[in-house]
Amino acid sequence: xxxxxxxxxxxxxxxxxxxxxxxxxxxxxxxxxxxxxxxxxxxxxxxxxxxxxxxxxxxxxxxxxxxxxxxxxxxxxxxxxxxxxxxxxxxxxxxxxxxxxxxxxxxxxxxxxxxxxxxxxxxxxxxxxxxxxxxxxxxxxxxxxxxxxxxxxxxxxxxxxxxxxxxxxxxxxxxxxxxxxxxxxxxxxxxxxxxxxxxxxxxxxxxxxxxxxxxxxxxxxxxxxxxxxxxxxxxxxxxxxxxxxxxxxxxxxxxxxxxxxxxxxxxxxxxxxxxxxxxxxxxxxxxxxxxxxxxxxxxxxxxxxxxxxxxxxxxxxxxxxxxxxxxxxxxxxxxxxxxxxxxxxxxxxxxxxxxxxxxxxxxxxxxxxxxxxxxxxxxxxxxxxxxxxxxxxxxxxxxxxxxxxxxxxxxxxxxxxxxxxxxxxxxxxxxxxxxxxxxxxxxxxxxxxxxxxxxxxxxxxxxxxxxxxxxxxxxxxxxxxxxxxxxxxxxxxxxxxxxxxxxxxxxxxxxxxxxxxxxxxxx
Amino acid sequence: xxxxxxxxxxxxxxxxxxxxxxxxxxxxxxxxxxxxxxxxxxxxxxxxxxxxxxxxxxxxxxxxxxxxxxxxxxxxxxxxxxxxxxxxxxxxxxxxxxxxxxxxxxxxxxxxxxxxxxxxxxxxxxxxxxxxxxxxxxxxxxxxxxxxxxxxxxxxxxxxxxxxxxxxxxxxxxxxxxxxxxxxxxxxxxxxxxxxxxxxxxxxxxxxxxxxxxxxxxxxxxxxxxxxxxxxxxxxxxxxxxxxxxxxxxxxxxxxxxxxxxxxxxxxxxxxxxxxxxxxxxxxxxxxxxxxxxxxxxxxxxxxxxxxxxxxxxxxxxxxxxxxxxxxxxxxxxxxxxxxxxxxxxxxxxxxxxxxxxxxxxxxxxxxxxxxxxxxxxxxxxxxxxxxxxxxxxxxxx
Numbered sequence: 001x002x003x004x005x006x007x008x009x010x011x012x013x014x015x016x017x018x019x020x021x022x023x024x025x026x027x028x029x030x031x032x033x034x035x036x037x038x039x040x041x042x043x044x045x046x047x048x049x050x051x052x053x054x055x056x057x058x059x060x061x062x063x064x065x066x067x068x069x070x071x072x073x074x075x076x077x078x079x080x081x082x083x084x085x086x087x088x089x090x091x092x093x094x095x096x097x098x099x100x101x102x103x104x105x106x107x108x109x110x111x112x113x114x115x116x117x118x119x120x121x122x123x124x125x126x127x128x129x130x131x132x133x134x135x136x137x138x139x140x141x142x143x144x145x146x147x148x149x150x151x152x153x154x155x156x157x158x159x160x161x162x163x164x165x166x167x168x169x170x171x172x173x174x175x176x177x178x179x180x181x182x183x184x185x186x187x188x189x190x191x192x193x194x195x196x197x198x199x200x201x202x203x204x205x206x207x208x209x210x211x212x213x214x215x216x217x218x219x220x221x222x223x224x225x226x227x228x229x230x231x232x233x234x235x236x237x238x239x240x241x242x243x244x245x246x247x248x249x250x251x252x253x254x255x256x257x258x259x260x261x262x263x264x265x266x267x268x269x270x271x272x273x274x275x276x277x278x279x280x281x282x283x284x285x286x287x288x289x290x291x292x293x294x295x296x297x298x299x300x301x302x303x304x305x306x307x308x309x310x311x312x313x314x315x316x317x318x319x320x321x322x323x324x325x326x327x328x329x330x331x332x333x334x335x336x337x338x339x340x341x342x343x344x345x346x347x348x349x350x351x352x353x354x355x356x357x358x359x360x361x362x363x364x365x366x367x368x369x370x371x372x373x374x375x376x377x378x379x380x381x382x383x384x385x386x387x388x389x390x391x392x393x394x395x396x397x398x399x400x401x402x403x404x405x406x407x408x409x410x411x412x413x414x415x416x417x418x419x420x421x422x423x424x425x426x427x428x429x430x431x432x433x434x435x436x437x438x439x440x441x442x443x444x445x446x447x448x449x450x451x452x453x454x455x456x457x458x459x460x461x462x463x464x465x466x467x468x469x470x471x472x473x474x475x476x477x478x479x480x481x482x483x484x485x486x487x488x489x490x491x492x493x494x495x496x497x498x499x500x501x502x503x504x505x506x507x508x509x510x511x512x513x514x515x516x517x518x519x520x521x522x523x
Numbered sequence: 524x525x526x527x528x529x530x531x532x533x534x535x536x537x538x539x540x541x542x543x544x545x546x547x548x549x550x551x552x553x554x555x556x557x558x559x560x561x562x563x564x565x566x567x568x569x570x571x572x573x574x575x576x577x578x579x580x581x582x583x584x585x586x587x588x589x590x591x592x593x594x595x596x597x598x599x600x601x602x603x604x605x606x607x608x609x610x611x612x613x614x615x616x617x618x619x620x621x622x623x624x625x626x627x628x629x630x631x632x633x634x635x636x637x638x639x640x641x642x643x644x645x646x647x648x649x650x651x652x653x654x655x656x657x658x659x660x661x662x663x664x665x666x667x668x669x670x671x672x673x674x675x676x677x678x679x680x681x682x683x684x685x686x687x688x689x690x691x692x693x694x695x696x697x698x699x700x701x702x703x704x705x706x707x708x709x710x711x712x713x714x715x716x717x718x719x720x721x722x723x724x725x726x727x728x729x730x731x732x733x734x735x736x737x738x739x740x741x742x743x744x745x746x747x748x749x750x751x752x753x754x755x756x757x758x759x760x761x762x763x764x765x766x767x768x769x770x771x772x773x774x775x776x777x778x779x780x781x782x783x784x785x786x787x788x789x790x791x792x793x794x795x796x797x798x799x800x801x802x803x804x805x806x807x808x809x810x811x812x813x814x815x816x817x818x819x820x821x822x823x824x825x826x827x828x829x830x831x832x833x834x835x836x837x838x839x840x841x842x843x844x845x846x847x848x849x850x851x852x853x854x855x856x857x858x859x860x861x862x863x864x865x866x867x868x869x870x871x872x873x874x875x876x877x878x879x880x881x882x883x884x885x886x887x888x889x890x891x892x893x894x895x896x897x898x899x900x901x902x903x904x905x906x907x908x909x910x911x912x913x914x915x916x917x918x919x920x921x
Contacts, residue, residue, distance in 0.1 A: 311591070
């Protein structure tokens with residue numbers, strides 16, 4: 001018997017993994033909600049100039065802590081009209097004897113126009129524009145004011161500043177996660193790939209293996225290493241010169257700052273490449289470098305013990321002298337005889353533990369003191385990002401390490417090794433791609449943590465600072481006025497609601513992604 | 524096992540040195556030291572400033588300062604507070620105690636609420652109650668705790684305006700004056716119902732044991748809650764009438780001071796514990812669901828055991844294992860999380876002290892605070908590892 005086979009039944013089998021994941025994600029209602037909220041927020045941040053009736057730093061000294069402007073829908077005869085606001089001024093209320101903002105419709109009614117001409121601004125800092133969502137000629141002429149969600153202590157519009165603050169609050173998480181991910185991938189993959197395979201750090205001078213080690217590389221390698229050292233010195237000199245000449249005089253500009261960071265990044269990558277491809281081949285130069293390192297350690301021990309002995313006496317001094325002599329003796333012995341192996345995995349994982357041993361908040365606080373007070377907002381932003389990612393890369397590094405530990409034992413990784421691929425190639429081309437799905441989820445769930453970290457730091461006054469704004473900084477105004485004035489100005493709590501919603505949305509989306517990217521669930 | 528414990532403890536030593544060294548370096552990298560501010564003062568001459576710096580040991584090279592501090596730590600001496608001119612321990616000891624009050628109470632709250640709710644959600648999964656708890660857990664995880672603290676303060680002020688009674692404290696840890704009269708009258712009001720409640724629950728408890736059945740969870744909770752409150756209310760009933768209406772905090776009897784601190788701690792603990800509570804609730808639910816789908820649960824049900832026994836004896840005991848061990852992992856979150864809330868709600872704990880010390884560049888106070896919290900954290904982690912190894916026989920000690 002012939003039977004028609006519905007042609008659609010074979011289609012799902014042909015879907016790729018990511019297509020299936022996308023289908024699963026779309027069917028997750030909370031994830032969709034989260035994604036929608038985030039889309040709105042990011043668009044709002046992008047079009048902040050358009051949404052806000054006033055420029056970011058425009059302040060009305062007379063209207064500090066003004067309540068949200070009342071918007072009227074009915075004219076004096078009670079008929080529905082275009083929404084309008086009334087003239088308002090700050091004076092003493094004759095009934096309560098409090099100085100407050102009083103709205104008086106007799107003095108003028110000003111209709112709100114939408115998609116109208118406002119104060120000029122540069123969209124994305126590039127294109128001149130003056131289209132704003134709300135306003136009217138009266139707003140430009142300052143006859144009446146439009147504060148949708150009230151004002152803060154300097155009399156600045158909170159509705160507008162929410163969207164300007166979103167630019168910082170919502171992007172800081174992404175930048176910090178990207179940086180933390182970069183450090184985490186680098187450290188985690190090294191740690192996982194070299195776990196249980198220690199690297200030779202140094203061999204004693206009198207050890208016969210030292211000479212075998214040094215003779216193992218050719219003369220050409222030594223010459224190339226010398227060239228490499230010279231190139232590295234030139235690179236550093238060039239970087240310092242570039243900083244002095246081009247970056248330092250003009251630090252206030254964001255573009256200069258970006259250029260400087262790009263230069264730093266390229267410089268570091270070049271340094272790594274030179275070190276790896278030229279210097280590391282020559283065993284003689286490596287031996288000299290480790291000798292230098294041990295001598296440096298010995299010098300550090302020496303000045304410590306010497307300074308300590310200068311200012312202490314009795315048993316303490318005796319023990320310190322003993323310890324110092326012991327350490328110096330040990331370094332001398334290391335220089336002469338044994339082969340010291342360095343387990344990169346142990347080293348990196350111990351550093352992660354050290355970072356995790358100090359409570360995150362305290363580490364953030366003491367690191368944020370390092371940021372100089374007098375830096376422009378853009379530099380501050382970058383430094384806050386750096387601090388956040390420095391504190392939090394450990395968790396990502398651990399995740400990546402555990403994944404790499406598993407994946408490096410896979411047949412395809414061993415096949416690549418058998419074909420003669422280098423370590424870097426195996427890790428980057430064969431091992432790391434296996435961790436992507438896992439990383440996407442980990443990163444999505446890490447972003448809200450960074451957002452919270454930034455807002456907490458700014459709330460304490462240690463993160464982003466005036467005149468720039470972020471949601472945490474705006475929320476700190478709620479408390480700055482004292483607790484008793486609290487119930488009179490509840491609109492200062494609005495930024496907190498935004499932090500809450502952003503974090504919630506990221507959590508929803510991370511949850512949905514986790515379900516979607518789990519290969520065990522079927523479409 | 525003992526080898527494992529010893530190895531685990533030995534591992535702590537390098538971590539401790541690394542953490543303190545890192546903190547020390549970071550603090551010292553910041554521009555200026557404690558004496559820098561005096562340099563701006565025109566009445567101070569250069570010589571006395573240099574003398575002071577030498578006296579405080581701030582002129583020595585960094586490694587030497589660290590070595591001196593370390594040798595002090597090994598002798599149990601945390602150093603000298605530069606701004607208070609006294610032993611650091613006198614400055615930070617009370618602060619750490621205050622924070623510990625919060626952390627201990629929050630941990631208790633988390634465990635007492637998260638486990639029952641998690642079990643309940645797992646048993647009645649996908650009902651509206653379970654969905655409600657899920658949504659609440661998401662909210663609890665997402666709300667920034669300093670914002671939650673602000674809302675709590677807002678609520679307290681609003682309630683005060685509304686009822687003209689201080690139902691919730693408005694920040695701080697103690698009141699300057701304690702209204703003993705109010706406390707005594709409240710105790711006279713609340714004692715009879717508390718006594719009645721504990722008697723009722725004791726009777727239920729007793730009947731249940733007569734029937735040779737284990738008392739239910741609700742009976743335990745009721746008995747403990749009512750019994751403890753009745754016992755605590757005895758103090759004001761007994762001492763209260765003889766005392767004046769109003770006393771300064773320092774002169775008040777111990778029970779009044781403890782009540783006052785607990786009353787202040789109540790909203791703070793709720794704020795501090797929320798995110799941990801939400802997280803653990805979800806973990807408990809997941810664990811319980813995992814265990815309930817195991818074969819031995821089906822076997823237990825097939826044997827004809829009652830659902831109670833299946834859930835409490837077979838499922839819960841296995842599901843709760845990672846939970847007991849998680850107590851150490853909870854500490855860092857609580858200490859850090861309590862930090863911002865302490866600032867918001869004016870609780871005189873570790874974080875406000877740290878911020879004060881940082882603004883004064885009081886080096887050894889900062890170091891002391893970080894060292895003590897680091898030690899507490901490490902101890903917490905070790906305890907949780909050991910508990911895990913002890914509770915779960917499947918874990919190998921290698």
